[in-house]
Amino acid sequence: MSSLQRAREAFRRDQVWRFLMPPISSAVLDTRHGPILYLEDVSVSFDGFKALNKLTLYIDDGELRCIIGANGAGKTTMMDVITGKTRPDEGEVFFGQLINLLEWSEPEIAQAGIGRKFQKPTVFEHHTVYTNLELSMKTDKSVWSTLFTRLSGEQRDHIDEVLETIGLSGQRNQRAGLLSHGQKQWLEIGMLLMQEPRLLLVDEPVAGMTAQEAERTAELLTSLAGKHSVVVVEHDMEFVRSIARKVTVLHEGSVLAEGDMETVQNDPRVVEVYLGE
Amino acid sequence: MSLEMLKQDRPGQLLLGALGLAALLVPVMNLVIPAESAFHMPTYMVTLFGKYLCFALLALAVDLVWGYCGILSLGHGAFFTLGGYAMGMYLMRQIGERGVYGNPELPDFMVFLNWQELPWYWLGFDMFTFAMLMVLVVPGLLAFVFGWFAFRSRVTGVYLSIITQAMTYALMLAFFRNEMGFGGNNGLTDFKDILGFSLQSDATRIGLFLASAVALALGYVVCRMIVQSRVGRVTVAIRDAEDRARFIGYKVEDYKLWLFVVSAVIAGIAGALYVPQVGIINPGEFSPLNSIELVIWVAIGGRGTLYGAVVGALLVNYAKTYFTGALPELWLFALGALFIIVTLYLPRGLVGLVRRREDAV
Numbered sequence: 001m002s003s004l005q006r007a008r009e010a011f012r013r014d015q016v017w018r019f020l021m022p023p024i025s026s027a028v029l030d031t032r033h034g035p036i037l038y039l040e041d042v043s044v045s046f047d048g049f050k051a052l053n054k055l056t057l058y059i060d061d062g063e064l065r066c067i068i069g070a071n072g073a074g075k076t077t078m079m080d081v082i083t084g085k086t087r088p089d090e091g092e093v094f095f096g097q098l099i100n101l102l103e104w105s106e107p108e109i110a111q112a113g114i115g116r117k118f119q120k121p122t123v124f125e126h127h128t129v130y131t132n133l134e135l136s137m138k139t140d141k142s143v144w145s146t147l148f149t150r151l152s153g154e155q156r157d158h159i160d161e162v163l164e165t166i167g168l169s170g171q172r173n174q175r176a177g178l179l180s181h182g183q184k185q186w187l188e189i190g191m192l193l194m195q196e197p198r199l200l201l202v203d204e205p206v207a208g209m210t211a212q213e214a215e216r217t218a219e220l221l222t223s224l225a226g227k228h229s230v231v232v233v234e235h236d237m238e239f240v241r242s243i244a245r246k247v248t249v250l251h252e253g254s255v256l257a258e259g260d261m262e263t264v265q266n267d268p269r270v271v272e273v274y275l276g277e
Numbered sequence: 278m279s280l281e282m283l284k285q286d287r288p289g290q291l292l293l294g295a296l297g298l299a300a301l302l303v304p305v306m307n308l309v310i311p312a313e314s315a316f317h318m319p320t321y322m323v324t325l326f327g328k329y330l331c332f333a334l335l336a337l338a339v340d341l342v343w344g345y346c347g348i349l350s351l352g353h354g355a356f357f358t359l360g361g362y363a364m365g366m367y368l369m370r371q372i373g374e375r376g377v378y379g380n381p382e383l384p385d386f387m388v389f390l391n392w393q394e395l396p397w398y399w400l401g402f403d404m405f406t407f408a409m410l411m412v413l414v415v416p417g418l419l420a421f422v423f424g425w426f427a428f429r430s431r432v433t434g435v436y437l438s439i440i441t442q443a444m445t446y447a448l449m450l451a452f453f454r455n456e457m458g459f460g461g462n463n464g465l466t467d468f469k470d471i472l473g474f475s476l477q478s479d480a481t482r483i484g485l486f487l488a489s490a491v492a493l494a495l496g497y498v499v500c501r502m503i504v505q506s507r508v509g510r511v512t513v514a515i516r517d518a519e520d521r522a523r524f525i526g527y528k529v530e531d532y533k534l535w536l537f538v539v540s541a542v543i544a545g546i547a548g549a550l551y552v553p554q555v556g557i558i559n560p561g562e563f564s565p566l567n568s569i570e571l572v573i574w575v576a577i578g579g580r581g582t583l584y585g586a587v588v589g590a591l592l593v594n595y596a597k598t599y600f601t602g603a604l605p606e607l608w609l610f611a612l613g614a615l616f617i618i619v620t621l622y623l624p625r626g627l628v629g630l631v632r633r634r635e636d637a638v
Contacts, residue, residue, distance in 0.1 A: 141528070191525060
C-alpha cells in the first residue's frame with residue numbers, strides 16, 4: 001500500500017478512529033442470546049504441542065456443564081485461556097456477547113465475574129477462614145480504596161451466609177492452613193461465591209475427597225447452577241454422572257462429543273478414546 | 278485507628294515505650310549528668326545508638342516487603358544510601374565558604390576536579406525542604422521504576438533478589454565515578470552544620486538521636502497500620518498464593534509496587550538520618566554486602582513481625598560494635614554462625630523464642 005493510500009485509509013470519512021471509539025470492554029455482560037461464554041476456534045500450542053486445537057465451545061447462562069477428557073486433553077489449558085493466564089495463538093473468547101476476554105488481564109476477568117477454582121485447593125493458609133472470604137469479596141480492589149476500607153454490616157452478613165453455604169461456620173476463626181483437604185476445597189468454592197461471579201470454573205472439585213464429602217460437594221454445585229453458570233472439569237465419572245446434565249468430552253484439544261451423559265457414554269468414539277480404556 | 282490497633286499489639290507497645298524511655302533518658306544522661314558520673318553517657322555513644330535506630334528503621338522497611346509480601350530485596354541498601362546522599366548534598370551545600378578551597382558555591386571535590394559550576398542536579402539542595410523532599414522522592418522513584426518493570430514482567434523469587442542486587446551494585450559502580458558529581462570514591466563528607474546547628478555539638482547530636490527515635494516510632498506505627506489494614510492482608514495473601522490473589526481480582530503488581538515504594542521511602546528516611554550522625558556517605562554503602570547484612574538482621578530478629586526486625590537490627594549491630602572492638606577477626610564468623618543457627622533452629626527468629634506464633638503471619 002502506498003503512503004498516499006495509507007493516509008486516505010487513515011482519514012476515511014465513514015469511520016471513526018479506533019482510539020476515539022468508546023472502549024468495548026466497558027460493556028456490560030450481555031447474555032440475551034443464551035450463551036454466557038463463547039470459545040471459537042481457539043488454538044494454543046506449547047513448543048509445537050497443540051494443547052488446544054480449534055476448540056469451539058459455548059456455555060449457556062445458568063447451565064451446569066461437566067467437561068471430561070483424558071490427561072492432556074486440554075482441560076486445564078482451556079481454563080487458563082478463559083481466565084487470562086494463557087493467551088491463545090488464535091481464536092476468540094467472549095464473555096457474553098460483548099466482553100472480549102482476550103483483551104483483559106486475570107484480575108480484570110475475575111472482577112468481570114469469572115471465578116476459578118484450582119485443581120489443587122489454593123487458599124490463603126496464614127489467614128483465617130473468615131479473612132479468606134473477606135478478601136475474596138466483590139468490591140473495589142484497588143490499593144488505595146483497600147487501604148482504608150472496613151467491613152460493613154451488610155458485607156458481614158454476606159460472609160456469614162457463605163460460611164453457612166459451605167458448612168464452615170464453626171471454623172470461621174481457624175487458620176485456613178489447618179483445615180482438612182475437603183474443607184479447603186469448600187473454602188475455595190466459598191471464596192468464589194464471595195466474588196459473586198456469573199461463571200464458575202471448577203477444576204476437579206472432588207479430587208481427594210471421601211465419598212461423603214463428594215456427595216456434599218455435588219449438592220453444593222447443583223444448588224449453584226441456575227444462579228450462576230458452572231463449568232466442572234472432573235475425572236471422577238461417578239461424580240460426573242451424579243451432577244451432569246450436559247457433558248462435553250475433550251480429546252486432543254478439541255470437542256469430541258457433547259450431549260447428556262447417556263448419549264456421550266454410548267458414543268463409539270468416546271468409548272474408544274476415553275471410557276473404554 | 279492507630280491507637281485502637283496498638284492496643285492489641287503488646288510487643289509494639291513495649292517497643293514504643295522503650296523508645297520513649299530512651300528519648301527521655303539519653304538526653305539527660307548526656308547533657309545533664311556530669312562527665313565524671315558513672316551514669317554519664319558520652320556523646321559518641323549517643324551517636325552510636327542513633328545510628329542503630331536508623332538501621333532499625335531500615336530493617337523495618339525490609340521486613341515490610343519481605344515478611345509481609347515475600348519480596349526478598351537484596352538491594353534495600355540502595356534506597357537507604359540514596360536517601361543518605363540527598364541529605365549529604367544538603368549538608369555539603371551548607372559548608373559554603375568553610376571548605377578547604379573556600380569556594381562559596383562548589384563543594385571541595387568539584388573544585389578539585391576543576392569544575393566551574395554546579396551541575397544542575399545539585400541545584401536546590403541548599404534548601405532543607407527541597408533536600409528532604411528528595412530524600413523521599415529519589416528512593417521512591419527508583420523503587421517505582423524498578424518495581425514497575427520487575428513486577429509487571431512477573432519476576433519473582435530468587436530472580437527478583439538477584440536483580441535487586443544488580444541494581445545496588447550498578448549504583449555503586451556509578452557513584453564511584455568522579456564524573457557522576459557525587460564525590461566519587463570519597464563520597465560526601467566534612468559536614469559542618471545542619472539547619473544552622475553545628476554537627477559537632479552535643480545538643481545537635483542529641484537532636485539527631487531524638488529525630489531518629491521519633492522516625493523509628495512513626496515508621497513502626499505506619500508499618501503496623503499498613504499490615505493491619507486490608508492491604509496488609511492482601512499482600513500476605515499474595516505472598517502465600519499469588520495466583521489465587523490474582524484470580525480473585527487483585528492486581529498483584531499494583532500491590533507489590535505500592536508496598537515496595539513505601540518501603541523504599543522509609544529506607545530513604547533512615548539513610549537521611551544516618552548520614553549527619555556518621556558524618557560521611559560514600560558509594561561503599563551501596564555495596565551488595567550491606568544489603569545482604571540487613572536482610573540477616575531481619576531474619577535473626579524474626580521476619581513478618583515488624584518488631585522482630587527492630588530487635589534484630591539493634592542486637593546484631595550492638596554485637597557488631599562489640600565484636601569488631603574486642604575480637605575483630607571473629608565478627609564475620611559470628612554473624613555467619615548466628616544466621617545459620619537462626620535459619621536451622623529458629624525459623625521465627627529471636628522474637629519467636631518469646632512469642633508463640635499467633636500474632637505473626
